[in-house]
Amino acid sequence: MAVLLNGLRLVSSGNLSLHGIKSLQYKSTRILCQLPCKSSYQGRPFSNKNMTVELDNNTGVAVIQMKKPPVNSLSLEFLTEFAINMEKLEMDRECRGVVLTSSNPKIFSAGLDINEMYGKTPEHSGEFWRAVQEMWLKLYGSNMVTIAAINGSSPAGGCLMALACDYRIMADNPKYAIGLNETKLGIVAPFWFKDSMINVIGRRATEHSLQLGLMYSASNALKIGLVDQLVAQDKIMTHALSVMSEWLAIPDHARQITKSMMRKPTLDRLLTNRESDIQNFVNFISKDSIQKSLQLYLEMLKQRKS
Numbered sequence: 001m002a003v004l005l006n007g008l009r010l011v012s013s014g015n016l017s018l019h020g021i022k023s024l025q026y027k028s029t030r031i032l033c034q035l036p037c038k039s040s041y042q043g044r045p046f047s048n049k050n051m052t053v054e055l056d057n058n059t060g061v062a063v064i065q066m067k068k069p070p071v072n073s074l075s076l077e078f079l080t081e082f083a084i085n086m087e088k089l090e091m092d093r094e095c096r097g098v099v100l101t102s103s104n105p106k107i108f109s110a111g112l113d114i115n116e117m118y119g120k121t122p123e124h125s126g127e128f129w130r131a132v133q134e135m136w137l138k139l140y141g142s143n144m145v146t147i148a149a150i151n152g153s154s155p156a157g158g159c160l161m162a163l164a165c166d167y168r169i170m171a172d173n174p175k176y177a178i179g180l181n182e183t184k185l186g187i188v189a190p191f192w193f194k195d196s197m198i199n200v201i202g203r204r205a206t207e208h209s210l211q212l213g214l215m216y217s218a219s220n221a222l223k224i225g226l227v228d229q230l231v232a233q234d235k236i237m238t239h240a241l242s243v244m245s246e247w248l249a250i251p252d253h254a255r256q257i258t259k260s261m262m263r264k265p266t267l268d269r270l271l272t273n274r275e276s277d278i279q280n281f282v283n284f285i286s287k288d289s290i291q292k293s294l295q296l297y298l299e300m301l302k303q304r305k306s
């Protein structure tokens, strides 16, 4: 009951994966309906290269809009910027929820930047993989409500980002596809990609999906539960914000403890195997056969255009 009294709410501080469920503290918040209606939106944009981040102080909701041309591929620079922004929002007492979306009207994210995995030194590959892990740990372990507004195609690492959120809304367009297609590139989705998918669609559907590297149309993604809802493209942000307000109506502490309870084993599995996972990635990606597969895939992507 103390939750919304006297402008106080109970929240867990920091990141689920870092602080677990015990570190609870009170922090002040503003209650939406009691705010003077000076303006309906008071955004506070952070300046960024690969994404814009706008926090609405009235609602406590931040929108991260990915804007790395041409297809929001997840480069080392992108991933680093993303993790810093998530950290900033996590620490910001005003922020309770994040909507993740794209400024590209057709592509949510093309997944990991293949150029970061092709022809690179083991040192670079290790640094890159640590940044991929960090992105996932920050998103999957966030205390905030996270909603993916998937307004375009979202293969592999793009799908992983969506899977790491609490709720997925996809634009209802038969041209858009989402899935973990790694095997199609001759590579393997690591255990925490697999775990993220199992936790959303179940074991059998994940095995089928991963072995065949399946990409699902929006309507098929809805059928298997890979996304929660389909919405017309032009309504996706309004809808995401409306769903967010439903989630934010739940007292933070209860929702956060529940989220932690559900996600902690999955997070811990990577946290305890982080270094070996990096080593596995570096060994795997450095193999001549894997480099050849990536080279052919990059060439295929370029040829598709001509």
Ligand SMILES: CCCCC/C=C\C/C=C\CCC/C=C/C(=O)SCCNC(=O)CCNC(=O)[C@H](O)C(C)(C)COP(=O)(O)OP(=O)(O)OC[C@H]1O[C@@H](n2cnc3c(N)ncnc32)[C@H](O)[C@@H]1OP(=O)(O)O
Residues within 6 Å of the ligand: 070, 071, 073, 106, 107, 109, 110, 111, 112, 113, 114, 115, 153, 155, 156, 157, 158, 181, 182, 185, 187, 188, 189, 190, 280, 281, 284, 285, 298, 301, 302, 304, 305
């Ligand atoms: C014991 C065993 C242990 C095993 C496990 C250990 C380790 C695990 C090892 C590896 C794990 C790696 C996990 C990988 C995850 C990934 O995310 S891999 C990336 C997968 N992504 C894709 O397959 C997407 C490919 N792209 C597309 O399908 C399309 O580009 C599109 C996103 C649908 C957009 O289509 P369209 O709008 O038509 O744009 P274009 O195809 O013309 O592309 C524009 C330019 O963008 C370049 N590009 C596209 N995707 C990427 C990308 N992912 N990375 C880098 N660049 C990309 C494309 O080449 C075009 O470039 P140019 O303009 O021609 O220069």
